Amino acid sequence: MNAKVHSELRAIVGDRGIVDSPTRIVPYESDGLAILRQRPELVLLPRTTEETAACMQVLHREGVPIVPRGAGTGLAGGATPVEGGVVIGLARMREVLELNVEDRFARVQAGLVNASLTRACEKHDLFYAPDPSSQRACTLGGNIAANSGGPHCFKYGNTTQHVLGLVIVTHDGEVLELTESDVEPLGYDLVGLFVGSEGTFGIATEIKLRLVRRPPVVETLLAIFTDLDSACETATKMIARRLEPSAIEILDKLTIQAVEDSVFAAGYPREAGAVLLTEVEGLEEEVSATSEDIRAIFSECGAIEVRTARDDAERLSLWAGRKGAFGAMGRVAPDLYVADACVPRTKLGAMVQQTVEIAKELNLRLATVFHAGDGNLHPNICYDRRDQDEVRRVLEAGRRILESCVDAGGSLSGEHGVGLEKLEQMEYQFAAEDLATMCLVRDVWDPDRRLNPGKLIPLRACMETRAAFIGKTPQDIAR
Amino acid sequence: MSPAKIRTSEELVDYAATLDCIHCGLCLETCPTYQLTGVETSSPRGRIHLMRAVAENNLVPDDAYRDEMEFCLVCRHCESVCPAGVRMGEMMSVARDSMHEDAPRSLGVRLARWLGFRVLLPNRAALRISGSLLRFAQKSGLLRWLAEHSPVAREQFAALAALPTVAPANLRRMLPARSPAIGSHSSSQTSVVSMFEGCVMPELYSQVNRATETVLTRLGAEVCTNPAAVCCGALHAHNGDLAGARSLAQKLINAYEPRESTEDSASTPIVVNSAGCSAHMKELAHLFDSADPWHARAEALAKRIVDFSEYVAPRLAEEQPDLRLDLSAPITWDNPCHLCHGQSIREQPLDILRSIDFGSNAFVELEGSESCCGSAGIYSALRPQDSADILDPKLDALKDSGAKLLITSNPGCQMQWQSGIRRRGLDVEVKHLAEVLDDALSRSVPESELDANERGE
Numbered sequence: 042m043n044a045k046v047h048s049e050l051r052a053i054v055g056d057r058g059i060v061d062s063p064t065r066i067v068p069y070e071s072d073g074l075a076i077l078r079q080r081p082e083l084v085l086l087p088r089t090t091e092e093t094a095a096c097m098q099v100l101h102r103e104g105v106p107i108v109p110r111g112a113g114t115g116l117a118g119g120a121t122p123v124e125g126g127v128v129i130g131l132a133r134m135r136e137v138l139e140l141n142v143e144d145r146f147a148r149v150q151a152g153l154v155n156a157s158l159t160r161a162c163e164k165h166d167l168f169y170a171p172d173p174s175s176q177r178a179c180t181l182g183g184n185i186a187a188n189s190g191g192p193h194c195f196k197y198g199n200t201t202q203h204v205l206g207l208v209i210v211t212h213d214g215e216v217l218e219l220t221e222s223d224v225e226p227l228g229y230d231l232v233g234l235f236v237g238s239e240g241t242f243g244i245a246t247e248i249k250l251r252l253v254r255r256p257p258v259v260e261t262l263l264a265i266f267t268d269l270d271s272a273c274e275t276a277t278k279m280i281a282r283r284l285e286p287s288a289i290e291i292l293d294k295l296t297i298q299a300v301e302d303s304v305f306a307a308g309y310p311r312e313a314g315a316v317l318l319t320e321v322e323g324l325e326e327e328v329s330a331t332s333e334d335i336r337a338i339f340s341e342c343g344a345i346e347v348r349t350a351r352d353d354a355e356r357l358s359l360w361a362g363r364k365g366a367f368g369a370m371g372r373v374a375p376d377l378y379v380a381d382a383c384v385p386r387t388k389l390g391a392m393v394q395q396t397v398e399i400a401k402e403l404n405l406r407l408a409t410v411f412h413a414g415d416g417n418l419h420p421n422i423c424y425d426r427r428d429q430d431e432v433r434r435v436l437e438a439g440r441r442i443l444e445s446c447v448d449a450g451g452s453l454s455g456e457h458g459v460g461l462e463k464l465e466q467m468e469y470q471f472a473a474e475d476l477a478t479m480c481l482v483r484d485v486w487d488p489d490r491r492l493n494p495g496k497l498i499p500l501r502a503c504m505e506t507r508a509a510f511i512g513k514t515p516q517d518i519a520r
Numbered sequence: 521m522s523p524a525k526i527r528t529s530e531e532l533v534d535y536a537a538t539l540d541c542i543h544c545g546l547c548l549e550t551c552p553t554y555q556l557t558g559v560e561t562s563s564p565r566g567r568i569h570l571m572r573a574v575a576e577n578n579l580v581p582d583d584a585y586r587d588e589m590e591f592c593l594v595c596r597h598c599e600s601v602c603p604a605g606v607r608m609g610e611m612m613s614v615a616r617d618s619m620h621e622d623a624p625r626s627l628g629v630r631l632a633r634w635l636g637f638r639v640l641l642p643n644r645a646a647l648r649i650s651g652s653l654l655r656f657a658q659k660s661g662l663l664r665w666l667a668e669h670s671p672v673a674r675e676q677f678a679a680l681a682a683l684p685t686v687a688p689a690n691l692r693r694m695l696p697a698r699s700p701a702i703g704s705h706s707s708s709q710t711s712v713v714s715m716f717e718g719c720v721m722p723e724l725y726s727q728v729n730r731a732t733e734t735v736l737t738r739l740g741a742e743v744c745t746n747p748a749a750v751c752c753g754a755l756h757a758h759n760g761d762l763a764g765a766r767s768l769a770q771k772l773i774n775a776y777e778p779r780e781s782t783e784d785s786a787s788t789p790i791v792v793n794s795a796g797c798s799a800h801m802k803e804l805a806h807l808f809d810s811a812d813p814w815h816a817r818a819e820a821l822a823k824r825i826v827d828f829s830e831y832v833a834p835r836l837a838e839e840q841p842d843l844r845l846d847l848s849a850p851i852t853w854d855n856p857c858h859l860c861h862g863q864s865i866r867e868q869p870l871d872i873l874r875s876i877d878f879g880s881n882a883f884v885e886l887e888g889s890e891s892c893c894g895s896a897g898i899y900s901a902l903r904p905q906d907s908a909d910i911l912d913p914k915l916d917a918l919k920d921s922g923a924k925l926l927i928t929s930n931p932g933c934q935m936q937w938q939s940g941i942r943r944r945g946l947d948v949e950v951k952h953l954a955e956v957l958d959d960a961l962s963r964s965v966p967e968s969e970l971d972a973n974e975r976g977e
């Protein structure tokens with residue numbers, strides 16, 4: 042891109058909307074997965090859909106690759122820039138455009154931070170349900186792109202169940218409005234298709250989201266165990282007996298200790314082998330009945346203590362501890378690799394065993410937290426990225442953990458998406474034909490492959506489909 | 521000014537501390553400069569990323585780097601939410617120190633820094649004279665003229681012009697060396713406390729110091745002041761003059777170390793009514809290497825430091841005086857960053873305010889009362905535009921709250937609010953917590969208990 046294009050873009054977004062100094066651009070080189078780094082050529086921070094579209098038109102004309110970015114909390118390298126590419130950041134698009142209390146929805150700009158939406162509507166007794174642990178920082182646009190989950194998604198469902206409509210800017214700068222009919226979807230569910238597309242279909246600029254009524258009664262329970270196995274067994278039993286808490290989360294010993302050392306110390310007992318945090322919501326009778334059943338399982342599985350949050354403050358503190366767990370691991374080592382493994386819930390215990398063995402074999406320090414309700418576990422591996430050999434072992438552990446998930450009938454990703462991190466394993470989970478079909482869909486949205494190129498679907502698969510289509514070999518295409 | 525020593529790139533920043541950051545991003549939303557710009561580089565995570573890049577030779581410090589470091593308010597809000605325990609305040613002190621040593625600065629800037637940091641702040645006589653000069657410049661209109669017409673430093677003169685009017689010299693006198701406790705008290709023995717008067721407080725906010733002293737004596741403390749303690753060096757440490765900060769720390773330690781000639785014993789609490797100073801004094805040991813004997817002496821001093829609200833709240837709870845202050849409009853509280861984020865003091869000021877019956881005028885909450893007002897020491901003078909932009913959303917919140925009296929407990933914040941309120945044309949008064957409590961106490965203490973000295977005021 043030459044200076045003329047730079048100034049054309051600057052004219053669109055204004056001086057404060059462009060980051061092009063070689064120094065200022067440095068922190069954009071990675072997202073939450075800091076081992077992957079690539080400095081972009083330019084960062085643009087538009088304020089509106091129109092500005093975004095105008096930028097996209099210029100970049101389309103110039104054939105420049107684009108990486109969308111929300112808050113950069115993604116853990117799979119989805120927002121890692123590409124060489125010579127432009128990052129379009131949504132961080133300045135954080136207005137609540139409409140709050141409709143009667144019909145319970147909000148229209149927001151895509152850069153609004155997840156927790157800000159709940160803050161904006163809580164005085165009406167409403168909240169936005171998907172609550173990734175990063176909710177105080179991550180953007181709703183990023184949530185859409187990754188179809189993010191969170192502890193309470195066990196009850197309320199992942200992001201996709203809460204999206205009613207989108208305004209997107211396409212690869213060539215066109216603005217499209219995609220709406221989901223509230224009653225019965227008519228025609229193709231394009232919103233559903235867009236959610237989880239990790240920035241490869243377009244940039245979401247405005248989002249219409251469902252809001253949920255606050256439950257009248259909430260009870261938060263913390264069960265303390267001497268070992269991790271019993272905690273996992275408890276979760277499995279809770280689900281087998283069809284109890285319906287809104288969340289079931291487990292933290293292991295190392296995680297507990299890190300959290301207790303941090304500003305989010307929640308009073309989890311340091312000597313515990315594991316804690317299980319669960320919440321029951323609903324009407325008074327419902328809640329007390331369910332919580333009684335849950336307590337019975339706790340004692341069956343050998344919980345040494347069960348605590349109930351006495352008030353909102355204590356409830357929030359128990360959750361803040363859980364949500365600060367990733368960051369608290371910063372006390373253990375400079376870097377943390379968060380694997381995002383998902384298995385059928387009955388296999389949770391076996392999967393834990395396997396991750397422990399993998400870590401032991403590769404001589405790595407492991408701490409695990411679980412969204413146990415969803416069969417989603419995050420084996421967190423502590424490392425120091427300056428140690429090349431350790432990085433190699435971490436990546437190997439990551440690969441092996443994901444492959445064992447697939448082998449166990451699970452999935453590559455519970456909620457963090459594929460990004461750059463899991464590209465290779467996509468080929469482990471999917472047959473070549475499946476990947477080729479995905480490429481065909483992708484090509485409809487982005488025929489030039491300039492939107493988040495090299496993410497989500499392995500390049501090889503893409504090249505093969507295209508070659509088949511136009512009768513050329515992948516080698517020809519690569520050239 | 522000592523000659524710059526050559527530093528390796530790892531020494532340009534606190535490299536080990538940068539490794540604490542795990543890149544989770546949980547701090548982003550709390551950072552006022554990220555709020556303002558939406559730029560990752562102007563966030564805590566972004567700044568640490570830059571520092572680490574410098575240490576690892578992936579980035580050569582340039583003007584853009586220095587500007588990002590100076591854009592930070594050192595409000596430490598990020599520390600309050602960082603699960604990894606990042607210490608931004610300390611990291612910024614190191615990064616800025618190396619910047620000021622290494623960067624070529626204009627003669628004017630170097631001269632101003634030297635005059636301010638090395639001549640004015642550490643020296644009571646110079647402070648007193650400056651107080652009088654400032655009063656003259658304010659009264660005569662000279663300052664206003666300079667703010668509009670000066671060929672140099674016009675923004676800085678404007679910042680000076682925005683300062684509160686300096687009181688006449690007879691009201692700016694220092695506190696007496698000892699003030700006895702007033703009245704009878706439920707605690708078995710009255711205690712002795714040492715009160716830190718501060719560098720600019722006696723010049724700009726002498727009434728706050730007097731209120732602090734009266735409150736302490738009314739709560740049963742005998743209050744001593746220490747003329748050898750002048751400036752704590754917080755401004756130096758935050759603004760890239762670690763050598764200056766160390767030397768002032770040593771003076772302070774010397775001043776307060778127990779010896780026959782002073783009232784101070786190893787356990788006498790030192791009450792500080794400026795949150796920025798109390799925060800810094802509690803962390804004084806950070807300035808010295810742990811092997812340095814000064815480190816232990818600094819720690820001993822730090823143990824004695826208590827913020828005004830921290831000292832007062834439990835005593836008030838014990839005494840339970842009947843406090844009433846009928847005001848005509850609602851009041852609100854804005855927590856200084858270095859109180860809530862620097863010292864985790866959140867409940868004590870609220871407890872104090874809750875102990876006062878404000879009549880029908882309820883206490884209203886100020887939205888974002890833990891976010892920075894943009895004062896940030898001398899930031900408001902160094903970067904007036906950014907400082908005003910950061911205050912703007914808080915002024916909106918103040919207006920929405922409907923409060924007519926805003927209470928805080930740090931002189932910088934008090935000034936920043938006063939000038940912002942004037943700029944907006946709002947009708948809100950700003951007071952220090954001690955002033956409000958003093959008002960309430962003076963109305964509840966029977967006249968007979970006031971000693972002559974008190975009534976003479």
Ligand SMILES: Cc1cc2nc3c(=O)[nH]c(=O)nc-3n(C[C@H](O)[C@H](O)[C@H](O)COP(=O)(O)OP(=O)(O)OC[C@H]3O[C@@H](n4cnc5c(N)ncnc54)[C@H](O)[C@@H]3O)c2cc1C
Binds near residue numbers: 189367544
């Ligand atoms: C401490 C911590 C805890 C976390 N906990 C959870 C959790 O509980 N559950 C969970 O699911 N995830 C979790 N994550 C991962 C991450 O927060 C989520 O993936 C989140 O949705 C990312 O949002 P973001 O705004 O940071 O997006 P980014 O990281 O900036 O981007 C993520 C992806 O979305 C794309 N994208 C961003 N904005 C847009 C847009 N407007 N239009 C199109 N594409 C876009 C990017 O290109 C990228 O591919 C956690 C991360 C951290 C650091």
Ligand code: SF4
Binds near residue numbers: 602
């Ligand atoms: S919260 Fe702490 S660990 Fe997380 S990015 Fe911010 S400074 Fe780093």
Ligand code: SF4
Binds near residue numbers: 550567591597599609
């Ligand atoms: S100290 Fe304040 S301004 Fe500086 S990075 Fe932290 S939150 Fe931002």
